[in-house]
Amino acid sequence: MSVLQVSELTKRFGKFTALNGINLEVREGEVFGFIGPNGAGKSTTIRILLGILKATAGEAKIFGKDAWADAVEIHKRISYVPGDVNLWPNLTGGEVIDLFVKLRGGNNTNRREELIKRFDLDPSKKCRTYSKGNRQKVALVAAFSSDADLYILDEPTSGLDPLMEQVFQQCVMEQKQSGKSILLSSHILSEVEKLCDRVGIIRQGKIIETGTLSELRHLTRINLLVKTKEQITDLHVLKGIHEIDEREGVLSFQVDTEELDVVMKHISQFGVVKLESTPPTLEDLFMRHYEGKAGAGGRS
Amino acid sequence: MASQINKGIGTLSKFIIRRDRIRIPLWLVGISFFTFIVPISFTELYGSQEQRDTLAQTMENPAMTAMLGPADLSNYTIGVMTAHEMLLFTAMAVGLMSILLVTRHTRGDEENGRIEMIRSLRIGRLSYLNATLLVYSLTNILLALIVGFGLYGFQIESMDLEGSLLYGVTLGTTGLFFAGVTAFFGQLSESSRGTIGLSIGFLLVAYIVRAVGDVGNEALSWISPFGWITKTQIYDENNWWPMALMLVVSMILFIVANYLNSNRDLEAGLLPSKPGRNSASVFLQSTIGLSFRLQRTAILSWAIGMFVLGVTYGSILGDIDSFFEGNDVLEQLFGSEEGNSVTTQFVSMIIMVMAILATVSPVMTVNKLYGEEKKGRIEHILGRAVSRTRLMGSFLVISIINGFVMISLAAIGLWLAGVSTMEEPYQFGTIYGWGIIYYPAMLVMISVAVLLIGIRPKITSINWMYIVYSFFVLYMGGLFQLPEWLSKLTPFGHIPQIQLEDMTWLPILILVTIAIALTMVGFIGYNRRDIGR
Structure with missing residues (x-):
């Protein structure tokens, strides 16, 4: 069952094409990571999903309803945290939280107090005195106080300290365990790795890859650290070997997953003393997509 | 020690000039331009002494004294006329310049954490404040010189060198004075909003105190700096001493601001800021509640202002008839219609002006919706179960009320x-009816604001120009002898003058229809367009 379905979504601002026919799907009960560098189109996509921007072409559906036409109906069942939380300087954090919860419909005071405590927020302060992290906490408390079926979170942790990031991750996991769906946009990759079931990678307005983390890993390389009795020769001749580096007799390099068998057979000839392998991080995966493609170097 | 505390003042001054290299010239050019254009146009419009005397007679009433201050109306030369009609307003504009620019570099920079960075460098504790005061003192001296020699440079008869220099010095000293006032309030308040609010509040109160004083109580106008300004009697008696007094007070303000600044923590204010509510009141928990809450202070201030304005004009109504009695020229000018007293003519003019002013606050209310959008706060609302129609409707309802x-x-x-x-x-019914009949024209102005936000939000400022145009054409139209059709371009020009003629419902009906139509188009547009920055 898909909760959120985006097909061939295109958005142009004048001559500039921000989104070029993207496809996305968030299934019920999953955490979907939406990653990409700044300016790739993450926030534009999310704003279309919220009915704040109107798509030029294509379809965006949440709970089977049109994101633009049925925005209000949809919003009764979702919770949203924007990437840049701007609040009213003359209202207090507590007032803003209550207002947000009320505007969405329904109220859950117990949860509110609990979350304020967990996120360590002082709700009696005016928003003008809050730091970026504190403004984000206000939005997060408001979002998690509401009982939503789908959470749309746009880089929600960019201003939080590591401790608060953990609280956030717990909140996400709790929601997931109670069967809620979450769309999490981020460029903090460790977070996405920790939380997400599936990811979609967007770049320059196009989805370049979608799948579970393990599905995507077959595309990428494994990092190997090898020490052998004899000097390994002819390594660079083999297919699928990258970034060879030698330091104090220890050889490190990357191997394309599909070439692993051949490589292992080759190096075992030289008498392996030590072998460490690390799975690719999402960061490697991410970087790999930018290598060799047009306009590479888009590390954000 | 003293050199330590002001270390780096020269570098900081250059830095401030660099940051304001557009703003300062813009203000200077703007203020001098409006100062110069007035005597030039007066020589064209009121070339002969006879014409000027006619105008002087229309000035001879408490309402005008309240607005412009006293002047020697028996010697109404171009010079006296310019000083009488322009000096106070120009001085207020100069005051505003000082308030905005000084706030920007004191509380504004402090609030945004920029002064913290500067203070961590080899910079004295008071350097930034004093660099700001130095730069704006120089700016105001420059203004005094430009205006002083500029006015003299036009070689208009009756505008001699001494008077012209005093005119410039008066403006410059006013600027210095308000730089001091702002620096002072900047120590009290914790935010730049608060600083600007207190300073502009002071400016308005000073103006009103002077107005009341000039009309009734001489002693009262001595309290107000604007009272000192009108006492210069430029191009007539040329009194320099009020400006000497103002200069001394400005210096005292500078010193007090320095004292307060050196005795407080960075980013602290001397006025305590109270902790806010832990949770929202029932009242705030809706879009209407929010849209009112965001503008509560502004609306309340405007409401008090409108009431005070009404009282101010009302308090002189009793004197009008005696003023005009036996004065043929004036009766011709104001009381041409049979069966209507001069007072009625006067009241009808005042009410129209009040109606146009009363439009400013509701239009600000509607424009706030776009202000919120630009600041990225609308997505919080629309991201929840709130439709665009409900959101815009909330602001419209507050605006209409x-x-x-x-x-x-x-x-x-x-x-x-x-x-x-x-x-x-x-x-009561008579006066209230004369006022409320302008409500349909105000609704049209509100609907123009809705229309612009719905379809072309980037040009909402056009509505302000429209309001200024309405005011100019209807209020000053007589003075500058503008053609009739210009006043028909604004909704206010179509309101039947029921104090002078019979009530006709057709224009009212048409105005209301236009208002509804424009509002509807605005709503449709707002429901269709992208929201964002």
């Missing part, structure tokens, strides 16, 4: 004060 309250308060104030000063006061 706002406008009704504004014009009502002005009319009530006018009537209340009128009752106490007039021998045969107007009925």
Whole structure:
């Protein structure tokens, strides 16, 4: 069952094409990571999903309803945290939280107090005195106080300290365990790795890859650290070997997953003393997509 | 020690000039331009002494004295006329310049954490404040020189060198004075908003105190710096000493600001800021509640202002007839219609001006919706279960009530004060009716704001120009002898003058229809367009 379905979504601002026919799907009960560098189109996509921007072409559906036409109906069942939380300087954090919860419909005071405590927020302060992290906490408390079926979170942790990031991750996991769906946009990759079931990678307005983390890993390389009795020769001749580096007799390099068998057979000839392998991080995966493609170097 | 505390003042001054290299010239050019254009146009419009004397006679009433201050109306030369009609308003503009620019570099920079970075460098504790004061002292001296020699440079008869220099010095000293006032309030308040609010509040109170003083109580106008300004009597008596007094007070303000600044923590204010509410009141928990709450202070200030304005004009109604009595010229000018007293003519003019002013606050209310959008706060609302129609509707409802309250308060104030000063006061219903009949025109202005936000939000400022145009054409139209059709381009020009003629419903009906139509188009547009920055 898909909760959120985006097909061939295109958005142009004048001559500039921000989104070029993207496809996305968030299934019920999953955490979907939406990653990409700044300016790739993450926030534009999310704003279309919220009915704040109107798509030029294509379809965006949440709970089977049109994101633009049925925005209000949809919003009764979702919770949203924007990437840049701007609040009213003359209202207090507590007032803003209550207002947000009320505007969405329904109220859950117990949860509110609990979350304020967990996120360590002082709700009696005016928003003008809050730091970026504190403004984000206000939005997060408001979002998690509401009982939503789908959470749309746009880089929600960019201003939080590591401790608060953990609280956030717990909140996400709790929601997931109670069967809620979450769309999490981020460029903090460790977070996405920790939380997400599936990811979609967007770049320059196009989805370049979608799948579970393990599905995507077959595309990428494994990092190997090898020490052998004899000097390994002819390594660079083999297919699928990258970034060879030698330091104090220890050889490190990357191997394309599909070439692993051949490589292992080759190096075992030289008498392996030590072998460490690390799975690719999402960061490697991410970087790999930018290598060799047009306009590479888009590390954000 | 003293050199330590002001270390780096030269570098910082250059830095401030660099940051304001556009702003400062813009203000200087703007203020001098409006100062120069007035005597030039007066020589064209009121070339002969006869014409000027006619105008002087229309000035001879408390309302004008309240607005412009006293002048020697028996010697109404181009020079006296310029100083009388322009000096106070220009001085207020100069005051505003100082308030905005000084706040920007004191509380503004402090609030945004920039002064913290500067203070961590080899910079004295008071350097930034004093660099700001130094730069704006120089700016105001420059203004004094430009205006002083500029006015003299036009070689208009009756505008001699001494008077022209005093004119410039008066403006410059006013600027210095308000730089001091702002630096002082900047120590008290914790935010730049608060600083600007307190300083502009001071400016307005000073103006009103002077107005009341000039009309009734001489001693009162001595309290107000604007009272000192009108006492210079430029191009007539050329009194320099009020400006000497103002200069001394400015210096005292500079010193006090320095003292307060050196004795407080960075980013602290001397006025305590109170902790806020832990949770929202029932009242805030809706879009209407939010849209009111965001503008509560502004709306309240405007409401008080409109009421005071009504009272101010009402308090002089009793004197109007005696002023005009036996004065043929004036009776011709104002009381041409049969069966209508001069007072009625005067009241009808005042009410129209009040109606246009009463439009400002409701239009600000609607424009706030776009302000919120630009600041990225609308997505919080629309991201929840709130439709665009409901959101815009909330702001519109507040605006419509706002406008009704504004014009009502002005009319009530006018009537209340009128009752106490007039021998045969107007009925409440009469005055209130004259005021409320402008409400449809105000609705049209509100609907223009809705329309612009719905379809072309980037040009919302056009509505302000439209309001300024309405004011200019209807109020000054007589003075500058503008053709009739210009006043038909604004909704205010279509309101039947029921104090002078019979009521006709057709224009009212048409205005309301236009307002509804424009509002509807605005809503449709707002429901269709992208929201964002």
